[in-house]
Amino acid sequence: MLNRFYALSPNARAIVLMVAAVLAFSLMDATAKALSPRIGIIPALWTRYAGQMILVLFLVRHRFPAVLKTRYPLLQLMRSLFLLCATWCFFIGISNIGLAEATAIMNINPILITIGAAVFLKEGLGPRRLIGIGIALIGALIIIRPGASVFSPYAIYPLVAAMFISGYNLATRFVGKDENIWTSLLYTGLFGTLVLSVMVVPNWTPPDATSIGLMILIVIFGTTSQLLLIQALSQGEAGLLAPFGYTGLIFATFWGVVFFAEFPDMWTIVGALVIASAGIYVWHRETFRRAKE
Numbered sequence: 001m002l003n004r005f006y007a008l009s010p011n012a013r014a015i016v017l018m019v020a021a022v023l024a025f026s027l028m029d030a031t032a033k034a035l036s037p038r039i040g041i042i043p044a045l046w047t048r049y050a051g052q053m054i055l056v057l058f059l060v061r062h063r064f065p066a067v068l069k070t071r072y073p074l075l076q077l078m079r080s081l082f083l084l085c086a087t088w089c090f091f092i093g094i095s096n097i098g099l100a101e102a103t104a105i106m107n108i109n110p111i112l113i114t115i116g117a118a119v120f121l122k123e124g125l126g127p128r129r130l131i132g133i134g135i136a137l138i139g140a141l142i143i144i145r146p147g148a149s150v151f152s153p154y155a156i157y158p159l160v161a162a163m164f165i166s167g168y169n170l171a172t173r174f175v176g177k178d179e180n181i182w183t184s185l186l187y188t189g190l191f192g193t194l195v196l197s198v199m200v201v202p203n204w205t206p207p208d209a210t211s212i213g214l215m216i217l218i219v220i221f222g223t224t225s226q227l228l229l230i231q232a233l234s235q236g237e238a239g240l241l242a243p244f245g246y247t248g249l250i251f252a253t254f255w256g257v258v259f260f261a262e263f264p265d266m267w268t269i270v271g272a273l274v275i276a277s278a279g280i281y282v283w284h285r286e287t288f289r290r291a292k293e
Contacts, residue, residue: 014236024225051219139274
């Protein structure tokens with residue numbers, strides 16, 4: 001299996017890693033949705049960050065102090081801050097609305113990554129990308145439905161999370177070629193762990209056996225997802241990998257139905273399809289049309 005994986009082209013390996021990362025993220029989100037009502041959002045966040053830091057520190061214990069050296073200290077801080085804000089907003093969202101609905105809104109982030117790559121990574125910004133961004137925003141509004149009787153203000157949180165996770169992905173892509181993967185993984189959780197370790201004290205609730213099991217799972221899934229994502233973005237271009245983030249909607253819908261009996265309504269499905277179509281349109285036009293030209 002590993003031989004076949006390494007026999008793939010760099011882009012193909014990056015795609016496989018990206019899909020695996022999205023699967024791990026979806027499992028972490030489902031676990032967080034189950035854990036947050038039991039111990040609270042802040043303790044759940046702290047578990048995700050502190051657990052990752054402990055696990056990473058254990059894995060890199062023989063690499064100190066080399067693993068602490070970074071060429072981009074400010075960017076690494078920004079990555080950690082972006083991820084903390086994204087995770088916080090998304091945890092609030094999935095604790096109050098359906099997992100598939102929140103993930104569908106979150107899936108606007110590939111479009112934001114596309115425009116961010118154009119602005120910050122100098123990949124160019126043409127009319128096709130602008131059209132895709134506009135269509136994706138329409139899809140998000142279809143799901144959120146501001147002004148409708150079914151509108152929930154908590155639906156705004158995944159949208160904000162998408163903005164932050166886009167910044168995280170772009171910063172990860174930028175530092176990925178020059179930084180050791182373990183260095184990036186270590187700094188990813190550093191800021192969040194320090195902040196949440198202070199905030200968790202007045203919000204701590206003693207966990208029961210089930211909560212402890214969920215806490216262990218959230219650490220495993222969270223760390224694995226970050227490791228896979230960093231590897232994917234280190235091997236493939238952000239614009240190439242962005243559309244494969246839409247596989248998260250499939251995973252989230254499945255976990256929502258299986259674990260929480262949440263069935264997305266018609267408008268959530270329509271909005272998700274609009275967002276996915278916009279992202280795939282931009283990716284296809286920019287990738288295949290450019291290759292043909």
